[in-house]
Amino acid sequence: MLTRRTLMLSAAALPLAGLVGKSVSAQTRSFFGIATGGTGGTYYPLGGMLAQLISNTAELPNTKLSATAETGNASVANTKLLSRGEIESAFAAADILDAAYKGIGQFEGNKVDNIRAIGALYPETVQLVVRADSNIEKFEDLAGKSISSGSPGSGQWQLLGDLVEAHGMSRDDLSEDFSSFSQSVEKIKDGNLDASLITAGAPTSSVTELASGHEIKVVPLNGPAIAKLQEKQPYYVNSILPAGSYKGIDKDVETLAVRAIWATHDSVSDDIIYAVTKALYENTETLGKVHPKGKEISAKTALESVSIPVHPGAAKYYKEIGVTK
Structure with a gap:
């Protein structure tokens, strides 16, 4: 026990x-x-x-x-x-x-x-984190890319599945990695992972650490596909990741949040x-x-x-x- x-x-x-x-x-x-x-x-x-x-x-x-x-x-x-x-x-x-x-x-x-x-x-912010030099500007750009979604069966893993479905994609369109937040940002640093889906209170320590040594961006999660997701998961509400949350994030980012x-x-x-x-x-x-x-x-x-x-x-x-x- x-x-x-x-x-x-x-x-x-x-x-x-x-x-x-x-x-x-x-x-x-x-x-x-x-x-x-x-x-x-x-x-x-x-x-x-x-x-x-x-x-x-x-x-x-x-x-x-x-x-x-x-x-x-x-x-x-x-x-x-x-x-x-x-x-x-x-x-x-x-x-x-x-x-x-x-x-x-x-x-x-x-x-x-x-x-x-x-x-x-408090509200937990959904943060789709990528390197600034990647060509990932919206969720659909993840097709053919690698992304960490956390442990299979976790809430994070479930969220990625819901996002994929809402955007008319399937999990087979992605290469999934099941690393923790800390492990995933290390892989992004090394160029061994394209993106990490992180739902946590912002600023999140692992993302702060990544941004301190590498230029990053947080991909917006908004538009009709997100509205479709919210019909299925009403606990996810529209939210803003404020500019300045991390080094290099100079503009507000539209995203989602769920309360802890x-x-x-x-x-x-x-x-x-x-x-x-x-x-x-x-x-x-x-x-x-x-x-x-x-x-x-x-x-x-x-x-x-x-x-x-x-x-x-x-x-x-x-x-x-x-x-x-």
Whole structure:
């Protein structure tokens, strides 16, 4: 069980150490895990920061809550961890949680009815990243090119399939690579990969690192094909990657975004979920000091894009502060 390993706080959380702190003497210790994503995305650093925040500020009677962030394979894998009760909480995209709860898409015949929402976090931006000297200007230009879509069965992999279908293409038109964000940008650097499809909070560390040494561009995702995709996947909304998000990106880029959700399962106690929900939404200013996406997390939007049931512990907190759908 992930929850019973020796506690090791993520190194990504260390910047919070000087920003929050509370001494808590307790009779018992309760462990709380957060499944995140790969180190090249946004889930991992934010999860590490959130774990540190919870460990320092969450209040439970006679209990010390110790949180840790776990690297993972993001939305689909994290949802499956929750379905088996192998971790207390996880980050996942809104559309993946919806599909899991309904037992559709990649969860056909495997309905996950024990998942519960803690709250919405921030919009994850879809970024189709290529080298600036490539001749890829629009999605259709990927025909005959290589692109990383993440692990087969992942939310990222599913998105590429949906984009391909919406543009009247098939997966056979592309050469798919199943690398992580970090691995894919290394391959782009070396000229061994044409493009990487990355859905994460922007700026994304792996893309920032790529742009620091190579000229890049982010291909727009807009027009009639995208409208067709949105009919099938309404959780993907129109979004703008702002100019200046990365070195060399001098103009706004039209693209898509899907909201990240912090989820749990129905076996975690109401007291614990109430405590972690309160710890997050009453300390968003602290998260904003250590990562740009922290500034976009707000209790006011905590129930946006949430279609699965809200955990009673989180619902109690929202009722107290007057937040409703």
